[in-house]
Amino acid sequence: MTAIxxxxxxxxxxxxxxxxxxxxxxxxxIELAEGEFCALIGPSGSGKSTLLNLIGLLERPTSGxxxxxxxxxxGLKEQALTVLRGRHIGFVFQFHHxxxxxxxLENVMMPSIIEQGVATADAEAIxxxxxxxxxxxGHEHKKANQLSGGQQQRVAIARALxxxxxxxxxxxxxxxxxxxxxDDIFALLREFNRERGxxxxxxxxxxxxxxxCDRRIELVDGRVAHVSSA
Ligand SMILES: Nc1ncnc2c1ncn2[C@@H]1O[C@H](COP(=O)(O)OP(=O)(O)OP(=O)(O)O)[C@@H](O)[C@H]1O
Numbered sequence: 001m002t003a004i005x006x007x008x009x010x011x012x013x014x015x016x017x018x019x020x021x022x023x024x025x026x027x028x029x030i031e032l033a034e035g036e037f038c039a040l041i042g043p044s045g046s047g048k049s050t051l052l053n054l055i056g057l058l059e060r061p062t063s064g065x066x067x068x069x070x071x072x073x074x075g076l077k078e079q080a081l082t083v084l085r086g087r088h089i090g091f092v093f094q095f096h097h098x099x100x101x102x103x104x105l106e107n108v109m110m111p112s113i114i115e116q117g118v119a120t121a122d123a124e125a126i127x128x129x130x131x132x133x134x135x136x137x138g139h140e141h142k143k144a145n146q147l148s149g150g151q152q153q154r155v156a157i158a159r160a161l162x163x164x165x166x167x168x169x170x171x172x173x174x175x176x177x178x179x180x181x182x183d184d185i186f187a188l189l190r191e192f193n194r195e196r197g198x199x200x201x202x203x204x205x206x207x208x209x210x211x212x213c214d215r216r217i218e219l220v221d222g223r224v225a226h227v228s229s230a
Contacts (some may be wrong), residue, residue, distance in 0.1 A: 007066055068084055
């Protein structure tokens with residue numbers, strides 16, 4: 001098995017060196033295979049978002065090993081982490097983090113132009129195609145803040161996929177959506193996972209959606225409490 005994510009003994013504390021130092025992840029060992037579609041579940045406060053932020057190289061662990069696509073990250077400087085993140089990881093968050101004053105098309109195009117230096121015409125062609133695929137043909141030139149929650153989440157998925165990442169990290173991507181829209185968004189992630197082989201790690205509170213993943217990793221109080229496969 002080739003691992004896209006490999007964690008060994010990963011720990012995270014907040015407030016290190018202060019009287020309120022708290023360890024929220026107590027030694028996590030997880031491997032995520034290339035192309036795997038996996039749910040990260042567990043009660044509120046169990047450390048799911050913290051773990052996702054560590055895997056996404058947005059925060060650093062306090063100790064332990066974390067490798068992305070075979071690259072150990074412990075000794076890497078910020079710039080090298082940014083390159084690794086840009087090359088391999090796409091993010092889909094609950095509140096999508098789109099730039100509200102820019103159009104759907106611009107939101108999808110921007111990361112590949114800014115982070116990967118893709119030519120504007122190429123980025124536009126790829127982005128138009130992705131917006132078509134997520135069902136937003138005709139909405140390309142609408143500002144992000146003129147789109148519904150479900151439509152904004154589709155834009156966020158198109159944006160995450162614009163760089164063909166080997167890993168998609170999704171933090172409650174359907175959390176603020178009605179059941180029907182949530183199912184559509186989830187199906188879209190699954191479709192891209194099957195088609196492009198991007199591994200997905202999806203934080204969800206929805207047991208129905210978790211049940212449709214290849215594997216479920218359950219965190220309780222900052223530890224892996226249970227792992228189950230489909
Ligand atoms: N920046 C921070 N500083 C201090 N404590 C934090 C910080 N971020 C998270 N925590 C604490 O870490 C613990 C885990 O939080 P985290 O957000 O990872 O949980 P979660 O499982 O994603 O919860 P939820 O399902 O409610 O989103 C919580 O007790 C939280 O208060």
